[in-house]
Amino acid sequence: MREINFEHYKIFYYVAKFQNITMAANYLFLSQPSISRCVKNLEDELGCKLFVRSKKGVELTTGGEMLFKHISIACKHIFSAEEELALISERDRAIVRLGGSEVALQSFLIDRIVEFHREHPKIQIKIDSMSTPDAIEALRANLIDVAVVTSPFADKTGLNINVIKKLQDIVAAGNGFSYLKDKEISLHELVKYPLICLKNTTTTRNYLDHIFRQHNLLLRPDIELTSINFVMPMVKNNLGIGFMQYATTKAEIEAGNIFRVNTKEQIPPRSICAVTASQYETPEPVQRFIDSLLEKESVEA
Structure with missing residues (x-):
C-alpha cells in the first residue's frame, strides 16, 4: 500500500465527526465535490467502504468506525501540537486540555471555568464533553491534561484523583x-x-x-x-x-x-473529581486550574 496523504485522513475525520459531507465541506472551506472525491480516493486506496448514506448525511461502516477510532486520536494529537506551537511565540500563554462530564459541566464546572479565565486570561481552556470512561481513556492516551468527571472509576491504576465535591x-x-x-x-x-x-x-x-x-x-x-x-x-x-x-x-x-x-x-453519594494521569507530568497551568477548583469548592463547603 502506497503512502496516503494526511489531508485525506483529515477530511475523513471531519466527515466522520459531523456525519455530514456538507458540514465538513463548510468547516474546511472546501467544495462538496472535493470532499466526496477525497473520501472516494481514500476508500479506493484502503480497499474498504468507509461510509454509507443516511437520512441526515452519512454513517460510518464497521471498517469506517475502526479507522475513525485510530484517526481521531492521531488528529487530536496533531491539532493539540499545532495549538501549542502557535502559543510558543506568545509569552505566558498556555492551554489546558479539559475533559468534563455532563454532570460536572452542568452542576458547577462552567462557572469555575469562567472564574478561572477571568483570573488567568492568558490560559486557554479547551473543553471536550465526554463520559467518565472516555475521559479516562483520553487521559491515558494524553489527549487531555485533566478530566473533571464523576466517580466511581472502573480502574484507578495510574490515576491521580482529587475529590472536588460530593455528588448526590x-x-x-x-x-x-x-x-x-x-x-x-x-x-x-x-x-x-x-x-x-x-x-x-x-x-x-x-x-x-x-x-x-x-x-x-x-x-x-x-x-x-x-x-x-x-x-x-x-x-x-x-x-x-x-x-x-x-x-x-x-x-x-x-x-x-x-x-x-x-x-x-x-x-x-458519589464524588466529582479532577483526575490526571500519573505517567505524564502535570503542566503548571493545569495544576493551577486543579488547585483553583479545590480552593473554590473548599471555600463554598
Missing part, C-alpha cells in the same frame, strides 16, 4: 406522580413504575445498576437516554420517574415543577 443522585418525578409525594417507597416498589435513566455506557448508569444489584434487583428503565440533558424534560412531562443529581434539580424542585421521591434505601 436522587429519584425524582413530575406532578403526574404526586400521589407518591408523602410516601416512602422501596427500590422493590420503584421498579414497578416507568423509569427513566441513562444508557449503561455511562458511569452514572453503571453505578445505579450496582446499587440495584446489591438489593437483588435488576434496573430495567422504560426509557434509556444518551444524555442527562433529556432526563429532566421527560420527568417534568410525566413520562416516568427519573434518576438525576440533586445539584442540577434543586431549582426545579423548589419551583414545584418536580419533586424528590423518598426511597427507603438511600443512594450513597
Whole structure:
C-alpha cells in the first residue's frame, strides 16, 4: 500500500465527526465535490467502504468506525501540537486540555471555568464533553491534561484523583406522580413504575445498576437516554420517574415543577473529581486550574 496523504485522513475525520459531507465541506472551506472525491480516493486506496448514506448525511461502516477510532486520536494529537506551537511565540500563554462530564459541566464546572479565565486570561481552556470512561481513556492516551468527571472509576491504576465535591443522585418525578409525594417507597416498589435513566455506557448508569444489584434487583428503565440533558424534560412531562443529581434539580424542585421521591434505601453519594494521569507530568497551568477548583469548592463547603 502506497503512502496516503494526511489531508485525506483529515477530511475523513471531519466527515466522520459531523456525519455530514456538507458540514465538513463548510468547516474546511472546501467544495462538496472535493470532499466526496477525497473520501472516494481514500476508500479506493484502503480497499474498504468507509461510509454509507443516511437520512441526515452519512454513517460510518464497521471498517469506517475502526479507522475513525485510530484517526481521531492521531488528529487530536496533531491539532493539540499545532495549538501549542502557535502559543510558543506568545509569552505566558498556555492551554489546558479539559475533559468534563455532563454532570460536572452542568452542576458547577462552567462557572469555575469562567472564574478561572477571568483570573488567568492568558490560559486557554479547551473543553471536550465526554463520559467518565472516555475521559479516562483520553487521559491515558494524553489527549487531555485533566478530566473533571464523576466517580466511581472502573480502574484507578495510574490515576491521580482529587475529590472536588460530593455528588448526590436522587429519584425524582413530575406532578403526574404526586400521589407518591408523602410516601416512602422501596427500590422493590420503584421498579414497578416507568423509569427513566441513562444508557449503561455511562458511569452514572453503571453505578445505579450496582446499587440495584446489591438489593437483588435488576434496573430495567422504560426509557434509556444518551444524555442527562433529556432526563429532566421527560420527568417534568410525566413520562416516568427519573434518576438525576440533586445539584442540577434543586431549582426545579423548589419551583414545584418536580419533586424528590423518598426511597427507603438511600443512594450513597458519589464524588466529582479532577483526575490526571500519573505517567505524564502535570503542566503548571493545569495544576493551577486543579488547585483553583479545590480552593473554590473548599471555600463554598
